[in-house]
Amino acid sequence: MTDKLLNHRAEGSTTAPPLLLGPSLGTSTVLWDTVAPELSATHRVVRWDLPGHGGSAADLIGPGATVGDLAVLVLALADALGIERFAYAGVSLGGAVGLHLAVHHPERVSALAAICSSAHFGGSQPWEKRAALVRREGLAGLAESANSRWFTPGFTVPELVADHRDADPGAYAACCDALAAFDLRDRLPDITVPTLLVAGREDPATPPAHLREIADAVPGSALVEIPGASHLAPAQCPQAVLIALRAHFSGGAKHGMEVRRQVLGDVHVDRAQARQTPFTARFQDFISRYAWGEIWTDPTLTRRERSMITLTALVAHGHYDELAMHVRAARRNGLTPEEIGAVLLQTAVYCGVPAANSAFATAQRVLAEEAEGTGG
Incomplete structure (x- = not known):
C-alpha cells in the first residue's frame, strides 16, 4: 500500500457541511454526476474513486483487502482535506464503507445514507469466484454484462460502462475480496448516527430486502424505495435520490x-x-x-x-x-x-x-x- 490519496472531486463551499460520496464497484465519480452538483448547493461535496477505478491508484489496496481497508483510505482523504466530521452517502460497496465507518468510527460520521447496498453481499463464494475470474481474464467480459447488473432494460450510462472496462483488474479483484469478507449484520444495532437506506425496487444485486434488513436493525433509521431504479440509482433515478438525500442530510x-x-x-x-x-x-x-x-x-x-x-x-x-x-x-x-x-x-x-x-x-x-x- 502507498501513502497516495484516493482520487477525488470536491464541489461546493469549503465552509459548508462536508458530505462524502462513495462509489459502487466498477464505477467512478461519474456515478454522482447528476446528483453531486445539486448537493453542493448546501454541502462541501467530496466524491471519491475506489482504488484502480477512475483516477485512483491501483496499488492503494491488494489481495485480501477488506472494507475496513477502504474505510481507512476514506478517513485519510478526509484528514488530508481538513475534514474532521462528515455526512456520508455511498452506493453498494461505497455504502458498505459508510456502514463500517458508522460502526467503527462514529465520531467521524454525522449522518449516513446507504444506497443499493447491504450489510452482507450474498456470502463469500460468488465474490471469490468473481475475483479469480477477473485476475485470470480481466474485466472485458464482466463489462459486457454491466448494463444488466446495474440498470433496468433499455437504460445505460456509457461512461460508467467504460469505467468498468477500464478499471484495474487487480484492484477490482481486491475490492471483490473486500465484499466477500464483509458481514456487518451483528453490528447494525450499534449504529447511532442518523441513517437513511435507499433501495432500488428493480435492483437484482442488493434487492430492497437487504436495505429493509438494515433499516430493521439500525435504531431510528429510515427506508426509501425508488420505483423503477436498479442498482445504480443515483445514475438512473437521480432526482428521486437527490430528494431523499436532501431531506436526510440537511434537515433544513x-x-x-x-x-x-x-x-x-x-x-x-x-x-x-x-x-x-x-x-x-x-x-x-x-x-x-x-x-x-x-x-x-x-x-x-x-x-x-x-x-x-x-x-x-x-x-x-x-x-x-x-x-x-x-x-x-x-x-x-x-x-x-x-x-x-x-x-x-x-x-x-x-x-x-x-x-x-x-x-x-x-x-x-x-x-x-x-x-x-x-x-x-
Whole structure:
C-alpha cells in the first residue's frame, strides 16, 4: 500500500457541511454526476474513486483487502482535506464503507445514507469466484454484462460502462475480496448516527430486502424505495435520490418549517401548505429549506433586525401583500407599532414617499386588525 490519496472531486463551499460520496464497484465519480452538483448547493461535496477505478491508484489496496481497508483510505482523504466530521452517502460497496465507518468510527460520521447496498453481499463464494475470474481474464467480459447488473432494460450510462472496462483488474479483484469478507449484520444495532437506506425496487444485486434488513436493525433509521431504479440509482433515478438525500442530510426543511411557523404563525403556514400542489411543492420546500432553514436561522442578526430589513425590502419592491404578512411577523418578533412606523418612515427617505404611503396604509390596516383581534 502507498501513502497516495484516493482520487477525488470536491464541489461546493469549503465552509459548508462536508458530505462524502462513495462509489459502487466498477464505477467512478461519474456515478454522482447528476446528483453531486445539486448537493453542493448546501454541502462541501467530496466524491471519491475506489482504488484502480477512475483516477485512483491501483496499488492503494491488494489481495485480501477488506472494507475496513477502504474505510481507512476514506478517513485519510478526509484528514488530508481538513475534514474532521462528515455526512456520508455511498452506493453498494461505497455504502458498505459508510456502514463500517458508522460502526467503527462514529465520531467521524454525522449522518449516513446507504444506497443499493447491504450489510452482507450474498456470502463469500460468488465474490471469490468473481475475483479469480477477473485476475485470470480481466474485466472485458464482466463489462459486457454491466448494463444488466446495474440498470433496468433499455437504460445505460456509457461512461460508467467504460469505467468498468477500464478499471484495474487487480484492484477490482481486491475490492471483490473486500465484499466477500464483509458481514456487518451483528453490528447494525450499534449504529447511532442518523441513517437513511435507499433501495432500488428493480435492483437484482442488493434487492430492497437487504436495505429493509438494515433499516430493521439500525435504531431510528429510515427506508426509501425508488420505483423503477436498479442498482445504480443515483445514475438512473437521480432526482428521486437527490430528494431523499436532501431531506436526510440537511434537515433544513423541517427546522425551517418550525421557524416559519414561529415567525409567520400557524394560520398562514397551514393555509400555504393547503394550497400546495405538485407544481408548487419544490418551491415550498425551497422556501422552508433556504429562506427559513438557513437565512432566518443565521444567528448573525436577530429576528427583530431581520424583520426590519424584510419590511424595508418589501416596501422597496412594492410587495404590499407580503408586507402585510411581515408586519404581523414583525409584531411576533417583538417590534412595537412605533418601531414599525419608524421603519416605514425610513423607507420614505430611501424608497420614496408614494411607496411609504402605501406601506403605511397596509401596516395601519394590519395593526388595527390585530388590535381588534381579527388579524390572521
